[in-house]
Amino acid sequence: MIHIPKGTKDVLPAESYKWQYIEGKARQISKIYNLKEIRTPTFEHTELFQRGVGETTDVVNKEMYTFRDKGDRSITLKPEGTAGVARSFIENGLSSAPMPLKTFYIIPAFRYERPQAGRLREFHQFGVEVYGSATPDTDAEVIAVANDLIASLGLKAKLYINSIGCACCRKKYNQALQEYLRPNLDKMCADCQSRFDKNPMRILDCKVPECKQINQNAPTIIEYLCEDCQAHFLAVQNYLKIAGIDYAVNPNIVRGLDYYTRTVFEFVSEQIGSQGTVLGGGRYDGLIEQIGGPSTPAVGFAAGLERLLLLMENTGVAFPEEPAPTVYLAGMDDACRQKAFEIAVALRKAGIPCEVDHMNRSIKAQFKYADKLQAGYVAVIGGNELAQGVMNVKNMSDSTQESVPFEQATAYFSR
Numbered sequence: 001m002i003h004i005p006k007g008t009k010d011v012l013p014a015e016s017y018k019w020q021y022i023e024g025k026a027r028q029i030s031k032i033y034n035l036k037e038i039r040t041p042t043f044e045h046t047e048l049f050q051r052g053v054g055e056t057t058d059v060v061n062k063e064m065y066t067f068r069d070k071g072d073r074s075i076t077l078k079p080e081g082t083a084g085v086a087r088s089f090i091e092n093g094l095s096s097a098p099m100p101l102k103t104f105y106i107i108p109a110f111r112y113e114r115p116q117a118g119r120l121r122e123f124h125q126f127g128v129e130v131y132g133s134a135t136p137d138t139d140a141e142v143i144a145v146a147n148d149l150i151a152s153l154g155l156k157a158k159l160y161i162n163s164i165g166c167a168c169c170r171k172k173y174n175q176a177l178q179e180y181l182r183p184n185l186d187k188m189c190a191d192c193q194s195r196f197d198k199n200p201m202r203i204l205d206c207k208v209p210e211c212k213q214i215n216q217n218a219p220t221i222i223e224y225l226c227e228d229c230q231a232h233f234l235a236v237q238n239y240l241k242i243a244g245i246d247y248a249v250n251p252n253i254v255r256g257l258d259y260y261t262r263t264v265f266e267f268v269s270e271q272i273g274s275q276g277t278v279l280g281g282g283r284y285d286g287l288i289e290q291i292g293g294p295s296t297p298a299v300g301f302a303a304g305l306e307r308l309l310l311l312m313e314n315t316g317v318a319f320p321e322e323p324a325p326t327v328y329l330a331g332m333d334d335a336c337r338q339k340a341f342e343i344a345v346a347l348r349k350a351g352i353p354c355e356v357d358h359m360n361r362s363i364k365a366q367f368k369y370a371d372k373l374q375a376g377y378v379a380v381i382g383g384n385e386l387a388q389g390v391m392n393v394k395n396m397s398d399s400t401q402e403s404v405p406f407e408q409a410t411a412y413f414s415r
């Protein structure tokens with residue numbers, strides 16, 4: 001038998017309505033916020049992620065699905081959505097569209113990570129990217145989209161925000177951080193040692209206990225924000241208050257991707273194990289320029305659909321019932337089954353969900369199957385009914401029965 005690749009999952013027919021429900025909510029909220037869907041390819045040139053997401057990140061360094069195609073190009077399955085959308089923004093000249101340009105996407109993403117609960121090698125993201133506005137209300141609006149998504153699914157997750165400043169504040173901060181870390185560097189893990197010169201702030205994200213302990217008393221970026229970044233961060237918080245969104249400032253939120261500037265945020269739950277971040281994002285004012293476009297401020301986030309689903313399941317949030325067929329048309333013999341098929345054609349044209357027998361089951365077995373499908377009605381056509389041009393309709397919730405002429409079937413079930 002050929003097995004599914006490690007770290008991937010099938011969504012089976014009995015489960016897919018849960019995905020549709022979450023995706024439906026994401027689309028609904030996107031509409032309310034006037035976000036328009038953008039679809040970009042599942043694979044891009046590897047260079048996009050190297051330059052966009054950043055050479056010092058785990059995602060680019062260790063986790064990308066990269067291969068040479070038959071034309072000897074280096075191709076990568078996208079590990080996240082932001083870089084592809086940014087590439088499309090530049091390539092399609094979207095900077096000349098009226099700003100802000102507000103987009104969303106629902107995508108598969110690929111990272112070669114060690115699989116565990118909430119961590120897969122192929123996973124799915126609902127993401128939002130807004131271009132062209134540097135104002136703090138835009139950051140707050142993007143966070144509000146995320147907050148609405150989580151609330152609309154009946155979930156609770158804690159919002160942590162931070163500002164990692166601009167290149168200017170970060171330069172000063174990195175120096176201070178390096179000074180603090182240097183005496184203990186030899187006690188830190190190999191990853192942190194290699195991050196020390198390239199991207200010291202990422203050290204704060206390390207989960208190794210020794211590193212975590214050393215990091216505990218490290219200076220925070222907030223102490224090093226320049227006046228403009230500080231004002232921006234305070235204004236974002238003011239807008240979050242206006243929106244009635246609870247948050248906590250957490251100076252350890254530094255994010256794992258290189259493109260962020262100023263506001264960063266994560267929604268975290270303690271109820272799905274160690275992979276508790278259900279959603280993460282932030283501002284990335286330098287990315288478009290970094291990959292060859294015109295200087296364009298931007299802000300966005302992505303939520304992991306598997307983690308949202310896991311959180312819903314772990315906290316017992318009810319999914320709306322999957323819609324069952326309105327009616328099951330049961331036929332006793334071939335002639336009756338043919339009539340049932342004919343009526344089903346008419347009902348389906350009228351948009352009425354219905355089901356017929358395809359397995360040559362007995363009437364009793366058809367009833368049993370209709371019950372499993374949770375059909376609202378079972379319409380039985382036997383020899384007598386066929387002769388009289390009627391079907392015997394049983395309401396499955398109260399067991400009442402009625403005789404309904406064939407020609408009235410559509411009118412009867414569209415009530």
Ligand code: HAM
Pocket residue numbers: 079080081082111113118119120121122123124125127128129256257277278279280281282284299300301302303304305306307
């Ligand atoms: P990220 O934090 O790398 O950010 O991923 C966002 C979300 O994707 C995570 O919070 C998590 O829910 C989900 N996720 C990430 N990796 C996995 C995995 N291996 N298995 C399951 N779920 C996963 C980004 O991807 C940025 N592009 C977000 C963004 C958009 N920032 C600005 N715009």
